[in-house]
């Protein structure tokens with residue numbers, strides 16, 4: 590189900606059915622604070638269909654098309670029959686909020702201390718759409734297949750997450766650092782003895798190459814495990830990775846790092862399926878601006894892009 594369908598569905602409800610839908614919506618929105626009037630068998634009594642006692646907020650629900658007359662009637666009925674009304678909300682699936690502006694202003698003029706608002710099915714559909722699926726199904730009283738067309742969440746791939754301490758990160762990176770140091774030393778020595786003739790250079794280079802191949806064969810797995818603790822240390826010291834925070838660590842392999850506690854971390858791989866119509870690609874995260882990431886689809890990284898917040902929720906850029 591998409592948003593426009595939700596609007597149509599609410600628009601199509603009339604009378605008692607619209608009332609029931611809206612009561613379930615208000616239940617979902619306000620929980621036990623919202624008290625229905627209809628449950629007490631006093632439907633329509635006191636110009637209200639429900640209220641929130643602690644905030645003195647009253648609701649009138651109506652799908653009648655003569656809305657100007659109905660909202661005025663319900664409002665006056667409510668303020669005369671209830672004590673200390675602070676907010677009055679007229680819930681309707683007729684017309685746009687702008688159509689009510691005039692009548693709402695008039696009522697506000699008469700009772701300036703009462704906040705008057707009109708809630709139409711457009712706003713309500715949008716709010717319902719953001720509820721969890723179970724709650725939506727409860728409000729609509731049926732199973733739904735929700736497709737929040739343009740919004741996505743980059744979930745972590747459980748199989749590819751890895752937790753470790755800083756000490757383990759160093760241990761896992763020994764082979765990588767050793768290799769780096771050896772290469773630096775060999776190259777350094779060779780440059781120091783630049784006066785060597787070409788033959789010596791050739792032999793030395795060949796020796797280095799053979800060494801590298803052997804090293805990779807022997808310690809390849811170890812090198813792969815490296816966690817670049819120096820980079821982690823840099824992120825900590827620069828304040829980019831506070832406890833509880835998560836940032837992209839390596840774009841090329843789509844790896845992000847979460848700092849669980851002072852010296853405890855988890856690598857995640859986050860991705861989501863592209864929601865562009867007809868596309869089956871995976872979307873991965875890339876650094877963008879201070880406050881946002883950019884999600885790029887592997888199939889079309891130029892046209893299928895997403896603006897993603899730091900909590901990994903994103904929207905398709907149209």
Ligand SMILES: [Zn+2]
Pocket residue numbers: 863864865868869870886887888889893
């Ligand atoms: Zn795509």
